[in-house]
Amino acid sequence: MELSNRVKTLTASPTLAITAKAKELKANGYDVIGLGAGEPDFNTPEYIRDAAIKAMEAGHTKYTPTGGIPELKEAIRNKFLKDNALDYAPEEIIVTMGAKHALYSLFQVLLNKEDEVIIPTPYWVSYPEQVKLAEGNPVIVETEETNEFKLTKSALEKAITPKTKALIINSPSNPSGIIYSEEELKQIGEVCLQHDILIISDEIYEKLNYTDEAHVSIAGINPELKNQTVIINGVSKSHAMTGWRIGYAAGNKQIIKAMTNLASHSTSNPTSIAQYAAIAAYEADEAKVTEMKDIFAERLDVFYNLIREIPGIKCVKPKGAFYLFPNAIEAAKMNGFSSVEEWVTAILEEEKVAMVPGSGFGSPDNVRLSYALSMEEIKEAAKRIKRFVENH
Known part of the structure; x- marks a missing residue:
């Protein structure tokens, strides 16, 4: 066949x-x-495992709202306020089955045939494949090792065409471990605003930052960049919860609504028990x-x-x-x-x-x-x- x-x-x-x-x-x-x-x-820490057990005993084993239970959305909202000084309404957040699923859904609702997504090297292996699955074209931009593998403003500008729809930024990065500074992100953001390019900010390694500087989300630099950015994150790396499959996306409510509609016909909802475990992850101290x-x-x-x-x-x-x-x-x-x-x-x-x-x-x-x-x-x-x- x-x-x-x-x-x-x-x-x-x-x-x-x-x-x-x-x-x-x-x-x-x-x-x-x-x-x-x-x-x-x-x-996974014991207090998170305990929360899952309590959720099962309380009967939280059935379907949930497609985009995530309200309690988890509120916990994610509080996380953004505390960590990133960002305020997202519940309708601007979708809970997904891992950050990978959030990315997949985003590309599916965002891209039309031959739309281009700029992906700097080195990149996480699934970025170009997911773009291709949405019938888009991954545009790979080489970075320099001498510049810590960072995308520069000039390299970004050279890669832009009339078909450019989005840019992926991953900071801290898999596989290089590099972290963009606020100034570097600001310069990239200015180019994206000028050309109306959506910024996809993969921040799954946010909590694994070994510098003295706080994590900077490009969406937190100014309101214009917040409106131009979809943040991808989750509890997999930060709380050792890879197998629980809880990720999320936050951004423009039209995009989030489209992702939720897609999920309603594909995955229904993230695992109910894992959602309650994720609430415990975010509500406990760090x-x-x-x-x-x-x-x-x-x-x-x-x-x-x-x-x-x-x-x-x-x-x-x-x-x-x-x-x-x-x-x-x-x-x-x-x-x-x-x-x-x-x-x-x-x-x-x-x-x-x-x-x-x-x-x-x-x-x-x-x-x-x-x-x-x-x-x-x-x-x-x-x-x-x-x-x-x-x-x-």
Whole structure:
């Protein structure tokens, strides 16, 4: 049977591919260290798990409003007020089955055939694929490692055409861990306002910021940019709730209404129990969130310094998320490989360290290394990578 044209354009996720290979080796008895994880290695905090149990016992196991229960929307609204000094009405918020679903729904209601979405490299692997699924065209804009992989005002202006509909900004970033400053976001915002381009601000790693500066949302810079922006966020990374699948979008109420209408014919509603758990996540103090962030910050410092010591590897130090994104092309060539992808495969086979090649993120000379694992595993992984590089 012939498949639809829209799915024929999709490319397999490199993260899932490397994870599958690592699992296969583990199943065969090998000691594999996986650096591909895109989720915190901590369990969901107990007070959140308890809230889910209480919700089930109270009978909150049925359909909910498509866009999320009012209590969770209020908790999200309070989060925006407290963290970002942003005020969204309930009709400007939709709760979705994860931030990925929020993005997917947004592209579906926003894009017409051949509408363009500007995506700076390196990008999260699903951005261009989701744009293609909505029959849009992802316009990939190369960024410079020497500029911390940040999109500049001039590069953005050069990429704009009459078909440009939106721009995706991800800060803190997956995979690079970079964070845009307020001034950098302001310059990008000015260009978008001038050309009436919607800003899609993916802020899922907001709470994993290892600088002394507060997180800046582009929507919080001024009222004009708030009206021009849809924020994507969720509890997956901030509260170690990846499996609960609760994300959300906030922005223009016409867009949010369209996303809600789409959900009413596709997903119905986010899981009822998970919504009550998310309320507990946002209503509690942030002690557990801060504790997790501090552990990640410690791992970052150790892992970054170890990776920098490996010959042929250069790395911009991340300021957020939980990934390193070093340039490894020199190391790969030193070891006799023509690409980082081949080098990564060889290290997995020989040293049993699973890394995600940067090709899936639009940066083929780089590799993504997650430090969402124990300090012992981080040190051992760096040791194995270094041994491979120095012995070939």
